[in-house]
Amino acid sequence: xxxxxxxxxxxxxxxxxxxxxxxVQLRDAGDPVELARFxxxxxxxxxxxxxxxxxxxxxxxMVEVVKAVASELAIPFTVGGGINALEDMKRILRAxxxxxxxxxxxxxxxxxxxxxxxxxxxxxxxxxxxxxYDEELGSWRVYTHGGRTPTDLEVIAWAxxxxxxxxxxxxxxxxxxxxxxxxxxxxxxxAVSEAVSIPVIASGGAGNADHFAEAFIDGKADAALAAxxxxxxETSVAEVKSYIKEKGVLVR
Amino acid sequence: MIGIIDYGMGNLFSVSKALExxxxxxFLSENKAELLKADALILPGxxxxxxAMSILNSxxxxxxxxxFADTGKPLLGICLGMQLLFESSEENGLxxxxxxxxxxxxxxxxxxxxxxTYKVPHMGWNRLEFLQDSPILKGLDEDYVYFVHSYFAxxxxxxxxxxxxxxxVEVPAVVGRGNVFGMQFHPEKSxxxxxxxxxxxxxxxxxxxxxx
Numbered sequence: 001x002x003x004x005x006x007x008x009x010x011x012x013x014x015x016x017x018x019x020x021x022x023x024v025q026l027r028d029a030g031d032p033v034e035l036a037r038f039x040x041x042x043x044x045x046x047x048x049x050x051x052x053x054x055x056x057x058x059x060x061x062m063v064e065v066v067k068a069v070a071s072e073l074a075i076p077f078t079v080g081g082g083i084n085a086l087e088d089m090k091r092i093l094r095a096x097x098x099x100x101x102x103x104x105x106x107x108x109x110x111x112x113x114x115x116x117x118x119x120x121x122x123x124x125x126x127x128x129x130x131x132x133y134d135e136e137l138g139s140w141r142v143y144t145h146g147g148r149t150p151t152d153l154e155v156i157a158w159a160x161x162x163x164x165x166x167x168x169x170x171x172x173x174x175x176x177x178x179x180x181x182x183x184x185x186x187x188x189x190x191a192v193s194e195a196v197s198i199p200v201i202a203s204g205g206a207g208n209a210d211h212f213a214e215a216f217i218d219g220k221a222d223a224a225l226a227a228x229x230x231x232x233x234e235t236s237v238a239e240v241k242s243y244i245k246e247k248g249v250l251v252r
Numbered sequence: 253m254i255g256i257i258d259y260g261m262g263n264l265f266s267v268s269k270a271l272e273x274x275x276x277x278x279f280l281s282e283n284k285a286e287l288l289k290a291d292a293l294i295l296p297g298x299x300x301x302x303x304a305m306s307i308l309n310s311x312x313x314x315x316x317x318x319x320f321a322d323t324g325k326p327l328l329g330i331c332l333g334m335q336l337l338f339e340s341s342e343e344n345g346l347x348x349x350x351x352x353x354x355x356x357x358x359x360x361x362x363x364x365x366x367x368x369t370y371k372v373p374h375m376g377w378n379r380l381e382f383l384q385d386s387p388i389l390k391g392l393d394e395d396y397v398y399f400v401h402s403y404f405a406x407x408x409x410x411x412x413x414x415x416x417x418x419x420x421v422e423v424p425a426v427v428g429r430g431n432v433f434g435m436q437f438h439p440e441k442s443x444x445x446x447x448x449x450x451x452x453x454x455x456x457x458x459x460x461x462x463x464x
Contacts, residue, residue, distance in 0.1 A: 045376070075443055098438075121300055123400070
């Protein structure tokens with residue numbers, strides 16, 4: 001049986017890890033290599049490494065930072081941000097990343113998911129979805145460009161399409177919950193997890209260990225991601241794991 | 253020295269870095285003569301079986317791997333590299349493999365015999381169960397390792413399966429026969445047990461060298 005994964009996320013801007021509260025305010029939370037080493041030692045199951053400014057500024061993810069982080073890690077990690085073509089994926093995967101995450105680029109060109117999956121295998125292709133509840137739509141709407149641009153896509157339908165096109169995993173961020181620390185968006189997570197047959201990483205809203213238990217037990221997530229609560233040492237990966245284990249969640 | 257086969261399909265960087273952490277000398281190459289001189293070879297692999305075999309065949313590296321295996325020197329396939337060691341795969345249409353190990357690579361059914369669906373790829377940390385005594389497992393305890401794959405090696409030959417994990421079906425996780433080994437998971441991404449398994453492989457190489 002697979003264990004549930006705890007995934008610290010390193011949002012990186014200009015080579016430094018930052019975490020946006022609802023994607024706007026940024027605080028400097030440290031050096032990506034230092035943090036990678038720290039989380040590896042703490043028992044993190046995986047890391048996500050997102051260049052959050054990439055879509056906005058059209059900036060490519062810095063391969064050198066990826067290489068430096070990869071040298072420190074004996075656990076897998078995903079890199080997202082600024083990946084717009086097959087060449088970008090090759091560059092990142094060759095630099096030592098295990099998976100690449102596509103967000104805006106996948107919405108603009110869904111064929112890119114298939115192209116990547118055909119070349120590298122689905123397991124290397126993560127589709128990241130930024131989701132915000134929309135009253136008019138009666139469901140969640142997909143946003144791109146780091147949460148700044150609403151699209152015409154509905155989240156569940158897009159998640160299904162991404163999976164059909166060859167995505168190996170969905171990284172699902174609730175924009176409503178992100179930065180609030182009031183827990184993951186369980187309704188959203190469960191809806192997406194039940195709609196697709198690929199793993200779903202819940203993201204946005206982690207405030208304490210119990211929130212992780214909810215994401216796994218009620219939200220049916222396969223992995224749960226958090227940044228600031230780990231970066232600012234409000235809790236640790238080890239604490240979260242020991243807590244959710246008591247709740248009956250299988251962890252490493 | 254350990255040669256890592258560079259055929260454009262591997263996560264060469266992380267395998268290389270893992271060997272550096274173990275302080276084991278290695279080289280990356282696509283040159284057959286160079287690779288044949290190595291004390292051991294690692295066949296990495298990320299991607300699809302059909303693409304990988306087509307590159308290995310067109311470059312002549314498929315024959316090189318077989319020739320190397322015949323010399324008795326240790327060979328380790330990782331992830332897709334392990335699957336390539338088997339007879340064939342059904343990924344993207346039936347493709348013939350390197351035929352060094354008995355068995356066929358098949359996709360996870362995605363639903364149990366009872367009709368309950370589960371997620372494919374098999375992605376994440378799963379527990380290794382040790383089934384056989386093998387030098388590759390020497391001194392190690394069962395623990396979790398990191399898998400990412402949608403296809404698994406289906407074999408009737410019990411002796412080939414050194415260690416397994418369960419994910420609906422039995423997933424051969426460490427396989428081997430003689431000097432040919434494979435790991436379905438990523439040892440270079442599997443924390444302490446993964447590094448220990450790689451260490452054991454490199455020690456097989458060293459032991460063989462000292463006997464010579």
